[in-house]
Amino acid sequence: MLLSWPEWATNWVLEESAQLPGPAQWAPVSAGTSSARISPSPVTNGFFRLRRLSPVVTGLTGHWRFDQGGGEATDGPVVVFTNASWALGRVGAQSLRFNRSVALHAPGPGTNRIVFASSALNVSARALLLPGQWYELTVTYDGARGSVYLDGNLLASETGSVTTDERPIYFGAGVGGYNSFPGRIDEVRIYRTALTAEQVSLTGHWSFDEGAGRMVYDSSVGGNHGHAAADSACAAGKSGTAMRVGSSNEITIPNEQFTVLPPAGGPFSLSFWVCPHSLPVGHSGLMSLDDGINSAWELAIEVDDLRRSTIRFASGARQAQATSMA
DSSP, X not given: OEEEOOTTOOSEEEEEESOOSSSOOOEEEEESSSEEEOOOOSSSOOEEEEEEOOOXXXXXXXXXXXXXXXXOBOSSSOBOOSSEEEEEOSSSSEEXXXXXXXXXXXXXXXXXXXXXXXXXXXXXXXXXXXXXXXXXXXXXXXXXXXXXXXXXXXXXXXXOBOOOOSSOOOXXXXXXXXXXXXXXXXXXXXXXXXXXXXXXXXXXXBOOOOOSSSEEOBOSTXXXXXXXXXXXXXXXOSSSEEEOOBTTBOEEOOOGGGSSSOSTTOOOOOOOOOOOSOOOSEEEEEEEXXXXXXXXXXXXXXXXXXXXXXXXXXXXXXXXXXXXXX
């Protein structure tokens, strides 16, 4: 049996339950796609529902993934293409290639300026951009100040006013009086709110407040939703609810195309509350990046025979940091 829904219906999850009346336990079947092939059992009931996830950030008014590979961009409101073609994407299978796109001022060799300008605002951000490499560009305006971020880092900010009206929004073509350059764009989002610096740099926020089911929702702008291995993993948390983890349950967060953590050598930070039920002697894993066989790095608690506890953050066989808990 093939279940399908419109490709533009992003941020939906297909869920399955063996019963409908009463407190049904819904488990995710597929998320982030537009179809799922199901093999129902001939002797048991199977119920399915398509549920839209909560908006990842208040104010999101458009999200165009450009993963169709042909035709129109049907992720949301229809996008009209002029002088553009499909190409390999940064996230997902496709992006848009512009023959002349995205205003960039290059005053000299090795120097680039990203310009965000209006009649009474001019934000010029200096950056070194290399051909063939993807960069995440974010521009915000809070009603008084415009800011330009590159890969989550603030490059420039100026005060001024921005003029808007009801005409179409254009991506590509020469803007601001500058020539444009050949390139690709992918994963376009527009908000009716000004993202804070923390929201721009944050790649994942999992509060574990779902209360039931296996879905673990990411409330950051990235929307990197994960899943838990067990249904009954919810418990009282430091704030709201928490996830009970252990030998019977683990939480998996996707990191395809480095959407959450950067490639090797890139800086990152992580933070979470922990409440141990017990501290047995030995090694207890808290968090890791691995493929199920080999571990790139791990965060763990180690307890020796004298009940002294140590938090270890290690990469491969090398210990990166150790902090005593006792």
